[in-house]
Amino acid sequence: MAMMNAQQYRDSLARRKPLKVYLDGKLLANPLEHPYIRTSMNTVALTYELAHDPEHRQLMTAKSALTGATVNRFCHLHQSTEDLINKVRMQRLLGQRCGTCFQRCVGLDALNAVFATTFDMDRKLGTQYHARFRQFALAMEQNDWIVDGAMTDVKGDRAKRPAEQQDKDMYLRVVERRPGGVLIRGAKAHQTGSVNSHMVLVMPTVSLKPDEKDYAITCALPSDSEGITYIYGRQSCDERKLGGGEASDIDAGSPTYGGQEALMIFDDVFVPDAMIFMNGETEFAAPLVDVFASYHRQSYGGCKVGNGDVAIGAAASIAEYNGVARASHIKDKIVEMNHLNETLFACGIACSANGRKLPAGNFFVDALLANVCKQNVTRLPYEIARILQDIAGGLMVTLPSAKDWLNPQTAGILKKYLAGAAGMSTYERMRLLRLIENLTMGRGAVAYLTESMHGAGSPQAQRVLISRLANVEEKKVYAKSLALNNSVETVEAAIRSGLGKLRAPKAADAAAPVKA
Numbered sequence: 206m207a208m209m210n211a212q213q214y215r216d217s218l219a220r221r222k223p224l225k226v227y228l229d230g231k232l233l234a235n236p237l238e239h240p241y242i243r244t245s246m247n248t249v250a251l252t253y254e255l256a257h258d259p260e261h262r263q264l265m266t267a268k269s270a271l272t273g274a275t276v277n278r279f280c281h282l283h284q285s286t287e288d289l290i291n292k293v294r295m296q297r298l299l300g301q302r303c304g305t306c307f308q309r310c311v312g313l314d315a316l317n318a319v320f321a322t323t324f325d326m327d328r329k330l331g332t333q334y335h336a337r338f339r340q341f342a343l344a345m346e347q348n349d350w351i352v353d354g355a356m357t358d359v360k361g362d363r364a365k366r367p368a369e370q371q372d373k374d375m376y377l378r379v380v381e382r383r384p385g386g387v388l389i390r391g392a393k394a395h396q397t398g399s400v401n402s403h404m405v406l407v408m409p410t411v412s413l414k415p416d417e418k419d420y421a422i423t424c425a426l427p428s429d430s431e432g433i434t435y436i437y438g439r440q441s442c443d444e445r446k447l448g449g450g451e452a453s454d455i456d457a458g459s460p461t462y463g464g465q466e467a468l469m470i471f472d473d474v475f476v477p478d479a480m481i482f483m484n485g486e487t488e489f490a491a492p493l494v495d496v497f498a499s500y501h502r503q504s505y506g507g508c509k510v511g512n513g514d515v516a517i518g519a520a521a522s523i524a525e526y527n528g529v530a531r532a533s534h535i536k537d538k539i540v541e542m543n544h545l546n547e548t549l550f551a552c553g554i555a556c557s558a559n560g561r562k563l564p565a566g567n568f569f570v571d572a573l574l575a576n577v578c579k580q581n582v583t584r585l586p587y588e589i590a591r592i593l594q595d596i597a598g599g600l601m602v603t604l605p606s607a608k609d610w611l612n613p614q615t616a617g618i619l620k621k622y623l624a625g626a627a628g629m630s631t632y633e634r635m636r637l638l639r640l641i642e643n644l645t646m647g648r649g650a651v652a653y654l655t656e657s658m659h660g661a662g663s664p665q666a667q668r669v670l671i672s673r674l675a676n677v678e679e680k681k682v683y684a685k686s687l688a689l690n691n692s693v694e695t696v697e698a699a700i701r702s703g704l705g706k707l708r709a710p711k712a713a714d715a716a717a718p719v720k721a
């Protein structure tokens with residue numbers, strides 16, 4: 206099957222069996238028609254649409270490592286550092302076009318992580334998962350699937366391990382092993398784009414001990430599988446999307462696009478053997494989580510930079526509508542926004558350029574740099590948003606409803622008193638202010654800010670990896686070798702043999718004056 210276009214993608218979702226989706230206390234009869242879901246689906250559809258756009262086709266597609274065919278880059282096993290860089294560039298492009306989360310990266314990152322981990326697992330344990338997963342990878346690219354990567358368990362009491370939880374379902378687990386497959390039970394939180402997906406790829410979320418075999422499950426299943434329930438996440442100001450018409454469009458801030466998160470419940474769902482890629486191999490849970498997390502932390506150096514481009518464009522535009530574009534402090538603030546945003550992009554590109562080939566054959570990012578990238582993403586978008594709000598002014602949050610703008614009794618008053626710079630449209634000024642509100646406080650802020658903080662792991666998760674990967678022992682050798690004036694040969698030998706072993710000659714200690 207060829208790559209889908211946006212309409213074919215929408216049609217393919219409509220062909221699924223009815224999904225059980227609860228939203229605002231109701232079971233939806235037709236989830237894809239709901240305004241929250243429809244707008245989030247528009248965002249995913251962009252990943253299909255731009256793949257057919259002559260301008261962006263090259264970036265949005267890749268040559269399959271499995272068949273040589275042209276496939277959507279979101280279904281691609283990275284074959285070079287150039288592929289990794291193009292992934293980040295593609296994510297920036299999409300972030301610019303939608304100003305929110307386009308939801309498709311989790312599946313791409315899970316694809317590459319499970320491909321690599323199943324290879325390592327087979328090699329060490331003699332299991333047979335990799336060939337199976339290859340079949341899944343092939344089906345994913347040939348069907349141009351959206352795959353929802355389902356990692357984050359609900360976790361219950363954070364001080365307790367999976368097997369220690371009072372309610373054993375706090376981490377998704379195998380509850381029954383049957384001939385031909387398993388039954389899984391549990392819930393995955395914050396499931397980005399899950400209702401908009403064709404498949405779900407379940408993975409463990411923490412390192413596991415040998416007695417936690419039931420939690421060591423990696424498997425794929427259709428998103429419309431019997432036993433899966435979705436409970437849709439509320440987002441700040443999401444009701445602005447309701448009602449339809451121009452007033453709702455204006456107040457939504459960005460009417461066409463949105464993100465999507467849902468709580469996903471697996472109630473004894475059957476998974477056949479052919480779709481299982483880890484089943485009890487606890488020692489490979491941590492490597493899978495780490496590899497996936499690093500890929501996903503790279504992703505944020507692309508998507509959030511694209512969202513940042515929208516923020517910078519909004520700041521520069523609203524400055525013009527407010528009549529302050531030429532003020533030197535405004536120009537300097539926009540320089541600062543660019544500086545911060547490009548710093549994030551530099552991290553995304555650097556961890557890609559410094560990537561390497563894995564034993565499985567696909568390419569992996571520089572994990573230290575990817576974690577540094579995401580750590581910066583937990584901070585810099587907040588500063589960019591702060592400057593954007595500074596430039597926008599308080600009207601962003603005191604602006605009357607669009608219904609007042611459309612009401613003939615108040616329209617004239619608002620047109621007169623909300624006017625900005627001479628010759629600039631008051632209507633456009635109002636819409637830009639709503640976009641800024643959306644991006645920094647509304648539904649768009651879920652993607653631009655909160656996801657920047659917690660998506661792909663909260664800040665502390667990156668700090669754990671940075672502390673593990675940054676070789677501080679070697680850095681100690683650099684410092685001590687200078688302080689002790691060691692020869693080049695001694696320093697190189699110290700680095701090669703266990704590090705941190707540099708000492709001054711014993712005689713030097715002996716010669717030091719002893720304090721009384």
Ligand code: SF4
Pocket residue numbers: 305306307308309310311397504505508509656660
């Ligand atoms: Fe992709 Fe960014 Fe959304 Fe994650 S937050 S799915 S990386 S767009």
Ligand code: FE
Pocket residue numbers: 311397656660661
């Ligand atoms: Fe995410």
